[in-house]
Amino acid sequence: MVSWADILIMTSQEKPAYALALHGGAAVLAKSEMTAEREADYRSGLTAALTVGHDILAKGGSALDAVESVVVSLEDNPLFNAGKGASLNVEGHAVLDAAIMDGASLRAGAVALLRHVRNPMKLARCLLEESCHVFLAGEGAEEFAKARGLELVPVDYFLTDYRIKHLQLVKAHLAALGAQGTQANPAPIVMEEPAFGTVGAVALDHNGNLAAATSTGGMTNKHGGRVGDTPVIGAGTYANNETCAVSASGHGEWFIRAVLAYDIAARMAYGGRSIAEAAEAALIERLTTLGGGGGLIAIDKRGHIVMPFNTLGMYRASIRAGEAARVEIY
Numbered sequence: 001m002v003s004w005a006d007i008l009i010m011t012s013q014e015k016p017a018y019a020l021a022l023h024g025g026a027a028v029l030a031k032s033e034m035t036a037e038r039e040a041d042y043r044s045g046l047t048a049a050l051t052v053g054h055d056i057l058a059k060g061g062s063a064l065d066a067v068e069s070v071v072v073s074l075e076d077n078p079l080f081n082a083g084k085g086a087s088l089n090v091e092g093h094a095v096l097d098a099a100i101m102d103g104a105s106l107r108a109g110a111v112a113l114l115r116h117v118r119n120p121m122k123l124a125r126c127l128l129e130e131s132c133h134v135f136l137a138g139e140g141a142e143e144f145a146k147a148r149g150l151e152l153v154p155v156d157y158f159l160t161d162y163r164i165k166h167l168q169l170v171k172a173h174l175a176a177l178g179a180q181g182t183q184a185n186p187a188p189i190v191m192e193e194p195a196f197g198t199v200g201a202v203a204l205d206h207n208g209n210l211a212a213a214t215s216t217g218g219m220t221n222k223h224g225g226r227v228g229d230t231p232v233i234g235a236g237t238y239a240n241n242e243t244c245a246v247s248a249s250g251h252g253e254w255f256i257r258a259v260l261a262y263d264i265a266a267r268m269a270y271g272g273r274s275i276a277e278a279a280e281a282a283l284i285e286r287l288t289t290l291g292g293g294g295g296l297i298a299i300d301k302r303g304h305i306v307m308p309f310n311t312l313g314m315y316r317a318s319i320r321a322g323e324a325a326r327v328e329i330y
């Protein structure tokens with residue numbers, strides 16, 4: 001099911017001085033599981049992150065700084081599947097991926113398979129600024145973080161009771177289905193609490209620059225060494241001033257196969273489609289047709305924001321200069 005309402009919002013107004021959208025994952029709790037207290041916690045986490053990014057943009061700061069800071073705020077919030085509170089892999093470890101991209105220069109920083117870097121987004125930004133490389137993974141990435149003085153933490157820092165319980169639930173669910181080991185065939189798991197969810201942000205700044213950033217613990221019960229779409233430039237994260245900035249959340253294997261974020265930009269660049277048309281087509285014709293679940297946030301150079309998803313909901317928030325903030329879940 002696609003959320004058409006969000007595909008169509010915010011596309012008819014004048015270009016704002018700046019605009020920002022963020023997501024906390026397209027795997028939301030079912031309404032039956034969402035208590036008023038939990039909903040208030042999610043909304044306050046989304047609002048806090050939106051405020052951090054808005055403050056930067058309102059003072060004339062860059063889209064790149066805004067999306068980095070928004071994602072760091074969400075990484076530090078244990079409710080979301082990134083940084084502290086990340087999903088756990090089949091061995092019960094948090095293994096983190098992140099990426100950031102600057103739409104003005106097309107510079108990008110992507111990191112994967114991190115175990116000790118407190119804020120993977122800070123490492124991705126550091127890579128974007130200070131390295132000739134785009135993508136570092138595993139030990140080498142953590143050595144780069146150490147050399148740059150980024151905060152390293154013990155592996156237990158990332159663990160939360162909620163994610164430990166969720167991993168047990170997913171394993172029990174797979175066992176009941178007679179499945180072995182990890183989600184070798186990553187079909188959506190039908191249960192109250194889906195096995196994905198991630199965080200990301202996209203922004204347009206005063207100078208007309210776009211940026212995108214995404215960070216995740218990936219899929220619950222993922223195989224050791226598995227890397228999802230989040231740090232794959234063009235799949236889960238992409239930004240280009242000529243078209244749009246995109247951050248995705250969902251079952252990463254499909255986003256990689258569909259090259260989904262870049263697919264939206266390509267529909268705009270080569271097909272002359274609007275961001276709403278491009279995002280809708282990518283979500284329906286690519287992701288949903290392939291059988292994938294998830295959602296995305298995207299923004300174009302005119303500050304139009306779209307936030308479609310084909311899941312039950314997506315934790316999300318947005319704001320444009322001079323307009324009220326929106327914080328939504330379903």
Ligand code: ASP
Pocket residue numbers: 025026081195196197198216217218219227228229230236248249250251252253
């Ligand atoms: N897309 C992420 C991945 O597959 C997971 C997520 O969005 O929650 O690693």
